Amino acid sequence: MAFSGGLDTSAAVAWMRERGALPYCYTADLGQPDEPELDQIPDRALQYGAEAARLVDCREELVREGLIALQCGAFHITTAGKTYFNTTPLG
Known part of the structure; x- marks a missing residue:
């Protein structure tokens, strides 16, 4: 799933995992200047229960x-x- 690292996607990952799903998360690097810790967002997905998470350079x-x-x-x-x-x- 597309994972922004915000409240909604974090809760969605945890909810899916609690129900037996294996969520795989992707975060798009669009060059957004307002996200100084973009490279840390996949780690956040893993903390909430993602099976795997990666940052994809889409610039x-x-x-x-x-x-x-x-x-x-x-x-x-x-x-x-x-x-x-x-x-x-x-x-």
């Missing part, structure tokens, strides 16, 4: 897909003071 793929989205005309809009990115359907 290059995110850039590639982002450029494709821009080439397809993706844009952002602001509605009611909130910005919504990539609001154009792709595909």
Whole structure:
């Protein structure tokens, strides 16, 4: 499962393990600057009962897909003071 290390995913891993499941967790490295201890998140998943956990470097793929989205005309809009990115359907 995608594991952020937050309360929801931590509780989900523990809940699954308590019920006999063997959760495997993946954390995506998207280059997020607000997560200084990103490399420690898989260890957190293991502490909550994950069978295995790993950090996957997705930065290059995110850039590639982002450029494709821009080439397809993706844009952002602001509605009611909130910005919504990539609001154009792709595909």
